[in-house]
Amino acid sequence: MKKLFLAIALMMSVLSSQAQTKSVPNQTEESDEDKSLAKDYFSQIMGVAMSAxxxxxxxxxxxxxxxxxxxxxxxxxxxxxxxxxxxxxxxxxxxxxxxxxxxxxxxxxxxxxxxxxxxxxxxxxxxxxxxxxxxxxxxxxxxxxxxxxxxxxxxxxxxxxxxxxxxxxxxxxxxxxxxxx
The missing domain is CATH 3.90.1720.10 (endopeptidase domain like (from Nostoc punctiforme))
Structure with missing residues (x-):
């Protein structure tokens, strides 16, 4: 259940940040903010402090x-x-x-x-x-x-x-x- 909650929270954060950047044409690479969110998420669920x-x-x-x-x-x-x-x-x-x-x-x-x-x-x-x-x-x-x-x-x-x-x-x-x- 905790894993599902964290997955939903990450997805909502990523979708929210993508919605804010939709006006930028041809944005194909993952943003630094998206990478940071992913690192925070994996740090929490796997208990591993992720570095830059x-x-x-x-x-x-x-x-x-x-x-x-x-x-x-x-x-x-x-x-x-x-x-x-x-x-x-x-x-x-x-x-x-x-x-x-x-x-x-x-x-x-x-x-x-x-x-x-x-x-x-x-x-x-x-x-x-x-x-x-x-x-x-x-x-x-x-x-x-x-x-x-x-x-x-x-x-x-x-x-x-x-x-x-x-x-x-x-x-x-x-x-x-x-x-x-």
């Missing part, structure tokens, strides 16, 4: 997918797994192709310490295994988005005891990663 350099597209993508059920091997809103979610996010938000499973994805990153993680970095976990078994995308303030087997796409804290226990490494995509054109 924050990627609104990243937060919009995560917001759109939250609640999508988990499905091993899935890559659609009908069901998705952790690597499918990371793959879709990188394709749609960063126009970059990454691997199709958490271990393949890890092979395409430079390791990053937990304290140096930035929005869009990948976080890897070894859950009940010696091999990497889970991947998520860091969104800031110690939080990451991922597809959980129990709750589907969600936002979690790295500092949560469960995730702390299984955390392996953070990673930033290598500069020579393939771009989708």
């Amino acid at each position: 350099t924050s990627n609104v597209k990243l937060f919009q993508f995560v917001y759109d997918w939250v609640g999508t059920p988990y499905r091993l091997g899935g890559d659609t809103k009908r069901g998705i797994d952790c690597s499918g979610f990371a793959y879709q996010l990188y394709t749609k938000v960063f126009n970059t192709a990454i691997g199709n499973n958490s271990r393949n994805i890890f092979s395409t990153v430079n390791p990053v310490s937990k304290t140096d993680l930035k929005e869009g970095d990948l976080v890897f976990f070894k859950i009940h295994s010696r091999a990497i078994t889970h991947v998520g995308v860091y969104i800031g303030n110690g939080k990451f988005a991922h597809a959980s087997t129990s709750k589907g796409v969600m936002i979690s804290y790295l500092a949560d005891p469960y995730w702390t226990r299984y955390y392996y490494k953070g990673g930033r995509l290598l500069a020579d990663a393939p771009q989708n054109n």
Whole structure:
């Protein structure tokens, strides 16, 4: 219910600001005011303080997918797994192709310490295994988005005891990663 209220409030604010700027011909780019409203909205619903350099597209993508059920091997809103979610996010938000499973994805990153993680970095976990078994995308303030087997796409804290226990490494995509054109 709270999510619905916030979504309605944001839509009303955006529509109101668009109505005030309708008299400007050929306005095709999102205004600074609209970007600021979006950043305020995502900061509130995701509990992440967004800076002037924050990627609104990243937060919009995560917001759109939250609640999508988990499905091993899935890559659609009908069901998705952790690597499918990371793959879709990188394709749609960063126009970059990454691997199709958490271990393949890890092979395409430079390791990053937990304290140096930035929005869009990948976080890897070894859950009940010696091999990497889970991947998520860091969104800031110690939080990451991922597809959980129990709750589907969600936002979690790295500092949560469960995730702390299984955390392996953070990673930033290598500069020579393939771009989708």
